[in-house]
Amino acid sequence: MATINVEKTHTGGHSDAHAHDDHAHHQSFISKYIFTTDHKMIGKQFLVSGIFWAIIGGGLSILFRLQLGFQDMNFAPLRWLLGDWISSTGSLDSEFYLAMVTMHGTIMVFFVLTAGLSGTFANYLIPLQIGARDMASGFMNMLSFWFFFLASVVMFFSLFIQTGPAAGGWTSYPPLSALPQAMSGSKLGMTLWLISMAIFIASQLLGGINYISTIINLRTRGMSFSKMPLTVWALLLTAILGLLAFPVLLSAALLLIFDRSFGTSFFLSDIYIAGEALPHVGGSPLLFQHLFWFLGHPEVYIVILPSFGIVSEVMATNARKPIFGYRAMIGSLLGISVLSFVVWAHHMFVSGMNPFLGSVFMFLTLIIAVPSAVKVFNYLTTLWRGNLIFTTGMLFSIGFVSVFISGGLTGIHLGNAAIDVQLHDTYFVIAHFHLVMGSAAFFGMMAGIYHWFPKMFGRMMDEKLGYAHFWATFIGVYLVFFPLHYIGIAGFPRRYYSFTNFDAFSGFTDLNMFVTVAAILTFSAQAIFIFNFFYSMFLGRRASANPWKSNTLEWTTPVEPGHGNWPGEIPTVYRWPYDYSKPGAREDYIPQNIPYAMTPESNLPHENEMIDREKDDDSIIVDDETKH
Amino acid sequence: MFGILLALGAVVLIAVLLLIFRIYSLVNVARGTDKVRVSKSNKVNAILFLVFLVVFGGWFFYYSFSAYESYQLPFASEHADDYESIFWATTWITVSVFILTQILLFVFSFKYQYKKGQVATFYPDNTKLEVIWTIIPAIVLTILVFGGFKVWNKITDAAPEDAEVIELLGYQFAWAFRYAGEDGQLGAFNYKLVDPTNLMGIDFADANAFDDFMPREITLPKGRPVEIKIRARDVLHSVYLPHFRQKMDAMPGMPTRMWFIPTKTTAEMREELKNPDFNYELACAEVCGRGHFSMRLTVVVLEPEEYAKWFAEQKEQTFLKTNPEYLSFVPAELRELAKIKSGMETDVKEAKSVELSQN
Numbered sequence: 007m008a009t010i011n012v013e014k015t016h017t018g019g020h021s022d023a024h025a026h027d028d029h030a031h032h033q034s035f036i037s038k039y040i041f042t043t044d045h046k047m048i049g050k051q052f053l054v055s056g057i058f059w060a061i062i063g064g065g066l067s068i069l070f071r072l073q074l075g076f077q078d079m080n081f082a083p084l085r086w087l088l089g090d091w092i093s094s095t096g097s098l099d100s101e102f103y104l105a106m107v108t109m110h111g112t113i114m115v116f117f118v119l120t121a122g123l124s125g126t127f128a129n130y131l132i133p134l135q136i137g138a139r140d141m142a143s144g145f146m147n148m149l150s151f152w153f154f155f156l157a158s159v160v161m162f163f164s165l166f167i168q169t170g171p172a173a174g175g176w177t178s179y180p181p182l183s184a185l186p187q188a189m190s191g192s193k194l195g196m197t198l199w200l201i202s203m204a205i206f207i208a209s210q211l212l213g214g215i216n217y218i219s220t221i222i223n224l225r226t227r228g229m230s231f232s233k234m235p236l237t238v239w240a241l242l243l244t245a246i247l248g249l250l251a252f253p254v255l256l257s258a259a260l261l262l263i264f265d266r267s268f269g270t271s272f273f274l275s276d277i278y279i280a281g282e283a284l285p286h287v288g289g290s291p292l293l294f295q296h297l298f299w300f301l302g303h304p305e306v307y308i309v310i311l312p313s314f315g316i317v318s319e320v321m322a323t324n325a326r327k328p329i330f331g332y333r334a335m336i337g338s339l340l341g342i343s344v345l346s347f348v349v350w351a352h353h354m355f356v357s358g359m360n361p362f363l364g365s366v367f368m369f370l371t372l373i374i375a376v377p378s379a380v381k382v383f384n385y386l387t388t389l390w391r392g393n394l395i396f397t398t399g400m401l402f403s404i405g406f407v408s409v410f411i412s413g414g415l416t417g418i419h420l421g422n423a424a425i426d427v428q429l430h431d432t433y434f435v436i437a438h439f440h441l442v443m444g445s446a447a448f449f450g451m452m453a454g455i456y457h458w459f460p461k462m463f464g465r466m467m468d469e470k471l472g473y474a475h476f477w478a479t480f481i482g483v484y485l486v487f488f489p490l491h492y493i494g495i496a497g498f499p500r501r502y503y504s505f506t507n508f509d510a511f512s513g514f515t516d517l518n519m520f521v522t523v524a525a526i527l528t529f530s531a532q533a534i535f536i537f538n539f540f541y542s543m544f545l546g547r548r549a550s551a552n553p554w555k556s557n558t559l560e561w562t563t564p565v566e567p568g569h570g571n572w573p574g575e576i577p578t579v580y581r582w583p584y585d586y587s588k589p590g591a592r593e594d595y596i597p598q599n600i601p602y603a604m605t606p607e608s609n610l611p612h613e614n615e616m617i618d619r620e621k622d623d624d625s626i627i628v629d630d631e632t633k634h
Numbered sequence: 635m636f637g638i639l640l641a642l643g644a645v646v647l648i649a650v651l652l653l654i655f656r657i658y659s660l661v662n663v664a665r666g667t668d669k670v671r672v673s674k675s676n677k678v679n680a681i682l683f684l685v686f687l688v689v690f691g692g693w694f695f696y697y698s699f700s701a702y703e704s705y706q707l708p709f710a711s712e713h714a715d716d717y718e719s720i721f722w723a724t725t726w727i728t729v730s731v732f733i734l735t736q737i738l739l740f741v742f743s744f745k746y747q748y749k750k751g752q753v754a755t756f757y758p759d760n761t762k763l764e765v766i767w768t769i770i771p772a773i774v775l776t777i778l779v780f781g782g783f784k785v786w787n788k789i790t791d792a793a794p795e796d797a798e799v800i801e802l803l804g805y806q807f808a809w810a811f812r813y814a815g816e817d818g819q820l821g822a823f824n825y826k827l828v829d830p831t832n833l834m835g836i837d838f839a840d841a842n843a844f845d846d847f848m849p850r851e852i853t854l855p856k857g858r859p860v861e862i863k864i865r866a867r868d869v870l871h872s873v874y875l876p877h878f879r880q881k882m883d884a885m886p887g888m889p890t891r892m893w894f895i896p897t898k899t900t901a902e903m904r905e906e907l908k909n910p911d912f913n914y915e916l917a918c919a920e921v922c923g924r925g926h927f928s929m930r931l932t933v934v935v936l937e938p939e940e941y942a943k944w945f946a947e948q949k950e951q952t953f954l955k956t957n958p959e960y961l962s963f964v965p966a967e968l969r970e971l972a973k974i975k976s977g978m979e980t981d982v983k984e985a986k987s988v989e990l991s992q993n
Contacts, residue, residue, distance in 0.1 A: 100924045276886045277887075278828040327756070356882050379767065379771040386739060411736060419721065423786045473679065492698075495706070
């Protein structure tokens with residue numbers, strides 16, 4: 007049968023088979039939308055929570071950008087929100103400034119780009135793309151979300167307490183974070199931060215174990231690792247990184263809790279503060295930094311890997327062309343994952359650790375640039391001689407490659423210890439990671455949302471609004487983050503409330519103002535997305551089952567897949583996911599569940615040999631299909 | 635009242651916009667635009683990518699050259715020369731890769747936009763190409779790594795024997811520093827001895843501490859190696875000397891160090907920049923609390939002769955001499971030595987009377 011009938015054959019073909027999801031119709035509101043064990047709903051829960059946190063995290067950045075761009079600004083009109091953090095003369099409290107920077111980092115890295123990104127897409131896509139009814143453990147999956155929710159509640163609550171939220175930077179290096187005398191953010195705010203992070207880590211581990219076991223055990227017939235979409239590969243490696251790295255952060259957090267509350271001296275030594283010498287001796291602040299970055303560096307790959315996967319998928323679909331170098335893409339994902347565990351100390355070149363260690367980590371860090379470069383070249387070659395359809399998802403994928411290049415290249419500066427001595431903790435670092443990790447991961451997330459929205463909600467997002475959103479965001483992130491390179495080369499240190507004290511850093515007031523205005527505009531432009539997202543969820547155009555003419559399995563489900571995903575049997579997989587524009591094929595795509603037996607016109611020689619094996623493996627299904 | 639009107643106006647405006655949007659989407663449905671695989675917007679997006687490339691590319695070049703003076707911080711140490719050469723070598727390499735890849739990305743996006751009847755090339759892999767673009771970056775990066783090793787080893791190596799040694803301590807939210815004095819040896823310290831005057835916790839049981847002095851400004855000789863021993867006494871700080879391209883964290887419980895050779899005096903730099911108010915500055919680069927942004931210290935670099943003169947004046951003002959009450963921390967058997975070394979001996983009577991008043 008020809009591929010034209012694919013959808014009918016593969017989604018409706020078995021509708022007379024007894025439907026698996028009968029009980030789905032009798033779900034109460036609570037079991038369907040709140041304490042749900044359906045991976046699709048849990049994915050959406052993560053997505054909506056992620057959007058909520060992105061607004062909070064982005065809003066905080068606007069507040070502190072105002073302080074940086076307009077040093078003499080009168081904040082009095084914001085007193086309804088910020089209360090006593092605004093002085094009687096209308097200036098922002100310098101410690102609250104640090105608190106906002108800290109919370110912006112924590113929220114964006116963990117709550118938006120970890121939970122919001124991999125939480126959403128790992129949950130939503132893994133079972134659909136590997137052909138599984140649900141996650142290995144739906145209950146653990148539910149727990150994972152509710153632990154995240156609890157962590158969110160605690161973190162959100164900490165924003166409003168009188169002594170303020172944690173303020174020692176998202177890295178929360180002790181002794182600053184360990185000593186309540188050092189700053190008011192290290193009082194209750196830091197305790198809540200640590201509690202929230204501990205719960206968050208539990209959520210990550212529950213989710214990660216589930217993703218890994220689902221991918222290893224629940225792949226449908228024929229879905230070998232070498233036929234798995236790159237999204238699933240990326241999400242698998244993300245989960246493995248999280249599983250290995252997060253427990254180390256937990257140990258750091260626990261030891262910090264001990265130091266704070268039980269008088270131990272893991273990270274504290276020789277401290278004289280607030281007029282008294284503390285009894286702590288023998289601890290090492292460096293130890294915390296090692297533990298933190300042992301998670302912290304894999305964490306940036308936890309953030310970026312899912313975007314790699316999403317972009318590979320969206321780009322191949324909309325370029326109507328196989329992703330270039332599928333195996334090299336997997337290889338570079340593997341390479342990045344392994345190397346991400348041996349580069350952490352490049353955050354610590356000037357921390358006082360042994361300089362020899364610095365040399366080793368400089369070497370390893372620059373090696374990790376190689377697989378990243380391979381990925382970029384492969385994306386470029388995927389576009390080469392394609393037939394590009396600029397859906398909003400595709401625009402964000404191209405934008406992803408652009409910002410990933412821009413931010414990635416400055417990593418070569420920072421990974422070089424000799425250069426990092428000057429640039430460490432300056433705005434150059436801010437520019438680097440906001441482009442390569444922040445913006446790139448955000449673009450990947452947006453590409454994913456626009457691409458899979460029709461599957462999630464059965465409706466299309468408005469394309470025109472999507473285009474407006476993309477262009478405003480794309481131009482916006484460059485206007486916001488690119489100028490920071492210059493400010494960084496000029497040596498401006500990060501986490502400075504004001505630069506007026508220093509002659510060396512007194513320039514660039516105009517550029518700082520420019521960045522602030524650009525940040526406000528870019529942030530406001532996200533309203534277009536928010537509107538489009540919620541409007542289209544209820545009133546958008548109805549989607550077809552496979553609106554992008556894509557190959558992966560999730561598009562073989564009904565428009566709105568129910569509990570169990572496929573009404574009949576789960577489709578069998580016969581081919582890799584990137585048979586786009588195959589020479590000789592009648593359409594420019596051949597979904598993964600189409601056997602080679604049905605596409606003699608486009609089969610390559612070695613694929614014709616597969617036909618016999620297809621029959622042996624699963625004669626019933628192949629016979630069934632040939633009847634049509 | 636005005637506020638309510640404003641809110642009402644905003645609500646009406648949003649309602650109107652919503653209505654327009656709704657009508658527009660329904661019209662689109664009626665016209666069947668959703669049935670078309672690719673709309674005109676595809677072309678517009680493709681063109682916008684090119685426009686973006688040209689406008690931002692042009693801006694990037696224009697600004698990078700025209701603003702060079704404002705982002706290129708003047709520098710004045712031997713290490714800074716090394717830093718500048720390796721920074722700019724890396725920058726030129728990355729900028730060329732940046733330009734090449736961004737051009738390819740946007741030009742491909744424009745050139746290969748959807749055309750009816752056009753079929754994408756089925757091009758799943760090419761091992762040769764992939765090997766090439768794995769090996770080339772690897773070679774370039776290796777070269778950069780070795781350049782980095784050289785500079786890194788140089789700056790982290792032990793300071794030369796004849797280095798001028800200064801101890802610098804960060805605390806919330808200022809710096810304290812001391813010079814070794816006549817004997818060239820810094821005295822021991824103990825954080826438990828810190829008090830509002832003895833900021834650095836100098837231990838006066840150690841004879842080397844007797845002639846240590848704490849001047850008002852950090853002063854360095856031009857052309858001679860300077861080693862800074864770094865400590866913190868409460869939280870982390872970081873010694874950041876932007877003009878010398880130097881940075882090192884300060885940690886309680888674990889002393890660190892840095893060394894460099896200043897190459898221009900403050901006066902020379904003032905001349906060069908035509909800025910009579912120029913000063914070398916020291917900043918804190920590790921977040922340390924509410925006053926983090928205000929931990930400023932000026933650093934003075936003098937010609938060696940001027941420095942010798944300054945040093946000779948300053949070494950008279952030893953800590954013990956200016957704060958004679960700390961003699962009581964000196965063990966009795968060393969007290970005489972302390973008086974001599976600290977320069978109190980020149981006025982024995984005074985020293986005696988101080989001692990008496992202490993007892």
